[in-house]
Amino acid sequence: MGASDPNAYAGARYPPGEVNTEASPNAADRVASFRSPELQAIFGVTLMAVLGVASIAPALPRIAETLGVSAGQVGLLVTAFTFPGVILTTFAGILADRYGRLRIMIPGLILFAVAGAACVFATSLPVLIALRVVQGIGASPIGSINVTLIGDLFTGRQRTAAMGFNASVLSIGTAAYPAVGGALAMFAWSAPFALALLAIPVAILAVRRLHAAPQGNKTDLGDYFAGLWEIVRRREVLALFFASTAIFILLYGAYITFLPFLMAGRFGSSPLGIGLLMAGLSISTATTSVNLGRLAGWLGLRRLMRLGFVVFAAGLALIPLAPMVWALAVPAVLLGFAFATTIPVVQVLLSAVAPDDRRGAVMSLNGTVLRLGQTLGPPVMALVHRVTGIDGVFYGGAVFALFLAATMWFTVRK
Secondary structure, eight states: OOTTOTTOSTTOOSOGGGSOTTSSTTGGGOOOOTTOHHHHHHHHHHHHHHHHHHTTGGGHHHHHHHHTOOHHHHTHHHHHHHHHHHHHHHHHHHHHHHHOHHHHHHHHHHHHHHHHHHGGGOOSHHHHHHHHHHHHHHHTTHHHHHHHHHHHHOOHHHHHHHHHHHHHHHHHHHHHHHHHHHHHHHHOTTGGGGGGGGHHHHHHHHHHHOTTSOOOOOOOHHHHHHHHHHHHTSHHHHHHHHHHHHHHIIIIIIIIIIHHHHHHHHHOOOHHHHHHHHHHHHHHHHHHHHTHHHHHHHHOHHHHHHHHHHHHHHHHHHGGGOSSGGGGHHHHHHHHHHHHTTHHHHHHHHHHHSOHHHHHHHHHHHHHHHHHHHHHHHHHHHHHHHHHOHHHHHHHHHHHHHHHHHHHHHHSOO
C-alpha cells in the first residue's frame, strides 16, 4: 500500500474530499533529518513522554526503603502514572483529529510538568500515587500525538526514517534519565520528580515550530467512527495493537521494574549503578533506531519486527545467568536492539494505514494499548515473581517473547 495515499488501506469507503489532505502540506517533500525544526520539536515531546518512568526507575528501591513499603507497592508509582493513559489516550487522539494536535498536546505538557514537580514535596506513598495519577493524565496525549505528528508531516521512506530518529532520541532519553535520576536520588529520593519541569520549555518550542500540524477536521461523527472502525477491525491492525501491549509488558514489567531489584539484591548495586547499566539498553536502541530505514530496506519491516521479538527472548533469558553485574550489559544491548526493531516498526505500519483525519485516533489507540502494557507489566510480573522468584520473571518473559514472534509470523505477513 502507498504510505503517501491517505486512503491506502483495505476497505476505505470515504470519498477523497472527506480526507483532510490539507492538514500536512508539503509532507511528500519534507526530508527527515535531525536538523528538521519540526522533528526537533517532536523530539522534545518524545523526551517528555519517556521521562515519567525512566527517570524514577533507579530510585524505586530507595523510595521503597524511605517510605517503608514493599517492592510491589512502590511499583504502583509506575502503574499510577501509566493507568490514566489507558483510559484517556484514545479520547485525546479523537480530540486531536477534530480540534488539532497542538490544542490537545500543549495543555497535557503543562499538566505533566506541574503535577510532576509537586511529587517532590510528597511525604507519603498515597499522596505520591495521587500526584502520579494527575501527572499521568497530563502525559496521556504526549506519547501518541508525537508519533501522530510524524505520520502527518512525513511520508514513505522519510516517515520510516523519522520514526527511527524519534526512537533513537527516545532511547537517548531512556539512557540519560536513569543515570540522571539515579544520581539525583543519591541526594534525595524525591529529586528525580523535578525533571518534569522540562516539559514547560518543550511546550513553548512545540507552539513555535509545529505550525504545519493538522488543525483539525470536524467531519460528521458517524462517518468518522465508521471509517475508524474499518481500520481497526483489520487482523493486521489488531495484531499490531497486541504487539504494542506485549512489548511494554516485557519492558516495564520485567526490565524496568525488576532488573533494579535483581541488581540491588544480587549484586548490591547503587541507584547510580543501576541507572548506568540500564542505559545500555537505550544506547543500543538509539544506535539501531538511527539505522532503522536501512535495516528495513534489507529485511522488510515485518521480517525485522519478528526478528526483534526473537532477540527480545534471548536478552531476557540471559539476565538471570549473569555471573557479575557488568555481564548484564550483554542482555541490555540485545534488548535495545529488540526494542528498536519492534515498537517503531509497529508505529510505521499503523501510521501507513490511517488517513490524516483519523491518524490521531489510530495512533492514540496504539498509545492506549501501549500504556495498557506499561500498566499491566509491573503487577503481572509481580505475580510471576511471587510464584517463581525473580529469575522466573525473566525466563517467563523470554517464553512470552517467542510466542509473540510466532504470532506476528501468522498475523502480520503482507
